[in-house]
Amino acid sequence: MTRDRPLLVLLAAAAASYPALVLGWCVAALLGTVPAARELWLAGHPGALAAALLVLMAAVAVGNAARVLVRGLWQTWRFHRWVARRRVPPSGRAHAALAGWDAVAPVRLVGTRQPLAATAGLWRPYVVISSGLVAELGGAELRAVLAHEEAHARRRDPLRLLLGRALAAHLWFLPLAAEMCGRARRGYELAADRHAADRCGRAAVAGALLRLVSAPMSTASTAAFADPGFLRARVSQLESGQPPRAGALPRGRTALTMSGALAFVLTVSGAWMVMLLTCPGMAGL
Amino acid sequence: MGRSERGAVLGPLESEVMNVLWGAGEALPVRAVLDELNRERTAPLAYTTVMTVLSRLADRGVARRRRAGRGYVYQAELGSPADIAVRQLLDDYGDAALASFVDHVDGDERLRSRLRRLVDEP
Numbered sequence: 001m002t003r004d005r006p007l008l009v010l011l012a013a014a015a016a017s018y019p020a021l022v023l024g025w026c027v028a029a030l031l032g033t034v035p036a037a038r039e040l041w042l043a044g045h046p047g048a049l050a051a052a053l054l055v056l057m058a059a060v061a062v063g064n065a066a067r068v069l070v071r072g073l074w075q076t077w078r079f080h081r082w083v084a085r086r087r088v089p090p091s092g093r094a095h096a097a098l099a100g101w102d103a104v105a106p107v108r109l110v111g112t113r114q115p116l117a118a119t120a121g122l123w124r125p126y127v128v129i130s131s132g133l134v135a136e137l138g139g140a141e142l143r144a145v146l147a148h149e150e151a152h153a154r155r156r157d158p159l160r161l162l163l164g165r166a167l168a169a170h171l172w173f174l175p176l177a178a179e180m181c182g183r184a185r186r187g188y189e190l191a192a193d194r195h196a197a198d199r200c201g202r203a204a205v206a207g208a209l210l211r212l213v214s215a216p217m218s219t220a221s222t223a224a225f226a227d228p229g230f231l232r233a234r235v236s237q238l239e240s241g242q243p244p245r246a247g248a249l250p251r252g253r254t255a256l257t258m259s260g261a262l263a264f265v266l267t268v269s270g271a272w273m274v275m276l277l278t279c280p281g282m283a284g285l
Numbered sequence: 286m287g288r289s290e291r292g293a294v295l296g297p298l299e300s301e302v303m304n305v306l307w308g309a310g311e312a313l314p315v316r317a318v319l320d321e322l323n324r325e326r327t328a329p330l331a332y333t334t335v336m337t338v339l340s341r342l343a344d345r346g347v348a349r350r351r352r353a354g355r356g357y358v359y360q361a362e363l364g365s366p367a368d369i370a371v372r373q374l375l376d377d378y379g380d381a382a383l384a385s386f387v388d389h390v391d392g393d394e395r396l397r398s399r400l401r402r403l404v405d406e407p
């Protein structure tokens with residue numbers, strides 16, 4: 001298992017925010033039930049306002065993460081069903097290519113003219129290729145694509161992606177979280193390319209990329225990921241054999257993230273203030 | 286998914302625009318698409334409306350946009366409503382949890398020639 005720093009950063013940040021979110025729920029309960037707390041709120045005490053803001057931030061965080069997770073599960077199920085319906089037995093060239101393929105993850109062939117290669121499934125990922133892809137690529141190139149997808153399947157990249165997206169949605173008040181999620185995703189792609197180059201040679205990987213970027217209907221992942229700069233990074237990695245260095249963090253997002261973190265700390269302090277002022281036992285601590 | 290496979294992935298005006306692009310078989314400027322659409326309309330569409338629809342179709346990868354002279358020309362990128370349904374499915378899914386080999390972006394000529402060199406090396 002290779003290092004996955006961006007995802008670890010996201011996990012750590014989300015874990016760090018959790019105690020504060022729980023604090024938010026406690027204060028919400030206080031404001032609802034304890035008269036002293038309600039008085040603070042009615043008097044417009046800054047601590048009470050900050051606590052209310054924390055509750056709001058927490059609610060949005062949990063709601064966002066839940067939405068991304070539910071959507072991800074639903075899309076996975078939908079894709080799974082589509083693959084099951086379009087699945088065809090490998091014949092001709094596909095059969096020849098798959099017969100000699102020592103598969104680590106199961107490979108399914110779907111009958112559609114669009115060139116498609118993907119890894120799907122969260123817990124037991126499988127590789128999907130389309131008859132359009134087989135028609136577009138030569139044997140060595142096809143094996144390079146299979147090796148790339150196999151790397152995603154082995155590391156459970158679809159699950160990591162979903163987790164990363166959910167964590168970034170949870171940390172909505174820190175815009176760098178989305179940046180980390182993008183970095184994680186680019187890291188998976190680059191790692192899969194390295195695996196494919198090791199297993200099949202870099203000429204085969206380059207050949208597959210070349211055919212698919214110039215294919216008339218090449219299709220696949222999201223518009224958000226359709227990023228010519230990233231293709232450049234993949235090509236550079238093939239040329240040098242080294243993963244490209246991650247660029248500097250974007251300044252604007254970093255500044256916004258600092259502000260978001262500061263706002264979060266302020267709301268947490270406000271929430272503590274309400275706790276101390278309204279819980280008799282705690283004031284004596 | 287049944288919904289999108291029946292073609293609901295395109296709105297009514299989007300379908301009309303795509304029909305013009307499919308019928309033309311070559312890249313058209315906005316003006317030509319507009320004229321074709323307005324041929325049988327009593328209430329003609331505005332230029333900006335058609336331009337907006339075309340650029341949205343291009344953003345979604347359904348049509349392809351290319352610079353030509355001072356403006357853009359548009360061409361159908363996907364061959365049929367079924368292709369669009371597949372693209373839509375993949376885009377939705379890719380958003381959530383798909384890891385796929387290549388995105389629908391054109392490599393520029395420089396990148397392609399770098400790739401060619403890698404392919405040709407001994």
Ligand SMILES: [Zn+2]
Binds near residue numbers: 152384
């Ligand atoms: Zn990939």
